[in-house]
Amino acid sequence: MQRRQWLTLAAGLVGSTASKLACAARDELKTVPFGRNPWLQPLRGYVDGLDRVAEGLGEGLRVRGRLPAGLAGTLFRNGPGLLERGGKRYAHWFDGDGLLQAWRFEGDGRVTHQARFVQTRKFRAEQEAGEFLVPAFGTRIDARLPVRGPDDMNTANTSVTMQAGRLYALWEGGSATELDPQTLRTLGPRAWAPELAGVPFSAHPKREPDGTLWNFGTFAGKLVLYQIGADGTLQRSQVLALPGAPMVHDFVVTERFLVFLLPPLSLDFASLRDAGSSFAGAMRFDATQSTRVLVIDKPTLQPRRQFELPAQLLFHFGNGWDRGDQIVLDYVSTDAQEFLSGDFNSMLGGERDLSRSVPRMQFLQLDLASGRTRQHERPEGLEFPQVDPRVVARRHRYLYSPAMGAASTHSTPERWGFSAVQRLDLRREHIERFDFGPYAVVEEQLLVPKPGSSQEGQGWLIGTGFDVRAQRSFAVVFDAEAISAGPLARVDLPYWVPYGFHGHFHPA
Numbered sequence: 001m002q003r004r005q006w007l008t009l010a011a012g013l014v015g016s017t018a019s020k021l022a023c024a025a026r027d028e029l030k031t032v033p034f035g036r037n038p039w040l041q042p043l044r045g046y047v048d049g050l051d052r053v054a055e056g057l058g059e060g061l062r063v064r065g066r067l068p069a070g071l072a073g074t075l076f077r078n079g080p081g082l083l084e085r086g087g088k089r090y091a092h093w094f095d096g097d098g099l100l101q102a103w104r105f106e107g108d109g110r111v112t113h114q115a116r117f118v119q120t121r122k123f124r125a126e127q128e129a130g131e132f133l134v135p136a137f138g139t140r141i142d143a144r145l146p147v148r149g150p151d152d153m154n155t156a157n158t159s160v161t162m163q164a165g166r167l168y169a170l171w172e173g174g175s176a177t178e179l180d181p182q183t184l185r186t187l188g189p190r191a192w193a194p195e196l197a198g199v200p201f202s203a204h205p206k207r208e209p210d211g212t213l214w215n216f217g218t219f220a221g222k223l224v225l226y227q228i229g230a231d232g233t234l235q236r237s238q239v240l241a242l243p244g245a246p247m248v249h250d251f252v253v254t255e256r257f258l259v260f261l262l263p264p265l266s267l268d269f270a271s272l273r274d275a276g277s278s279f280a281g282a283m284r285f286d287a288t289q290s291t292r293v294l295v296i297d298k299p300t301l302q303p304r305r306q307f308e309l310p311a312q313l314l315f316h317f318g319n320g321w322d323r324g325d326q327i328v329l330d331y332v333s334t335d336a337q338e339f340l341s342g343d344f345n346s347m348l349g350g351e352r353d354l355s356r357s358v359p360r361m362q363f364l365q366l367d368l369a370s371g372r373t374r375q376h377e378r379p380e381g382l383e384f385p386q387v388d389p390r391v392v393a394r395r396h397r398y399l400y401s402p403a404m405g406a407a408s409t410h411s412t413p414e415r416w417g418f419s420a421v422q423r424l425d426l427r428r429e430h431i432e433r434f435d436f437g438p439y440a441v442v443e444e445q446l447l448v449p450k451p452g453s454s455q456e457g458q459g460w461l462i463g464t465g466f467d468v469r470a471q472r473s474f475a476v477v478f479d480a481e482a483i484s485a486g487p488l489a490r491v492d493l494p495y496w497v498p499y500g501f502h503g504h505f506h507p508a
Ligand SMILES: [Fe+2]
Pocket: 158, 203, 204, 249, 315, 316, 501, 502
């Protein structure tokens, strides 16, 4: 790739892929043997994409406990599933090709599991070549294929959603990739309008209770907004200028507003240009600057007001709502230095040697009239917060998440990940949790409303995890109103699946 092309592309990706995290160095492809840390084995991914599991189907899975009657539907999950090719391994977890999983709950106690790689243009070309061919977010690789736009590097590896019966694998740097929900066969990139072909569509769309899907994308100092109807068609879109090309991974929607937090992360173009750094390696966090809050009016899709917060880095929001001049929202803050240190890169070698900082839930109140902000946090370590889908953009009472357990996964150098599942009751300031103990890694948990229920929180909590001793992946189902009683059912796979990021439950 020509240097000019590279810089054009880099400019296009500022605020998109680059928002995930930063690591100052150690972004070379790895060739050392994968380490033996048992918590990290799923980070190895499926070597060369040939593993039988990757295209296979798990049937007749063992179920412990009793799956609830009425639980029928599919838990789709996505994450980086291929991190090594031709004896070389990515330096960064976020670089792997998307592996789409479908855990199908049949409603009669049976469960099947299926997983397929998203057949992006990049994946197919590299599969054929048997080696990595294009630059990745966190690994420096000289392009050996033309990179004409972000979709030439699209790994479709971050999240998954369904809208109007169509299934999409999501990656914030480029287009959504459509798949067949039954076979997981890849159908190709989705353009929401001809003029939006190839424009980034983030991995964190928000669906309101009426089925309206909101999303955004960032590229070249621009913020694109999407409003998609319950019928799956684009209702409105808007392109806004974003001064300073900030990095954005997620956002919140309230009944009247869209709210973005813009951390002071930027891309060091000299590092990209002269040192050939990866995007992650060229990211800089300026703690002397503020994290800006951008509030956009839904009716006009224009900025309404900006606020400033102390510099902070974040990935995920829980939910947001508004009343009068007040906007209330919550999100998980992340220690910027932890990410800048390149800890993730050491993990991709199968060993880790740093203790991690604790990501914490932050609660933010914005006053549109006065411009004042109020922020406080809770001490518990957690990530991947979720709410009942019936309260998205409305006042919520409960936040569900994986969380640090008593035998904290962050308390020893080798342990990694969250070992507990929790519900935070914001009204009572009360936490209910179940701890799987030190030998489990718990991933994102989704609230699935019970059929016929109407109250927030009346549902099942469904998610996945990894049994460290057995080296197997599992899915668990809790009664979301009795989490401390433990899972109602647990489904163990006869194999492990690489750690993933986000999922979506689609009722049958
Ligand atoms: Fe995310």
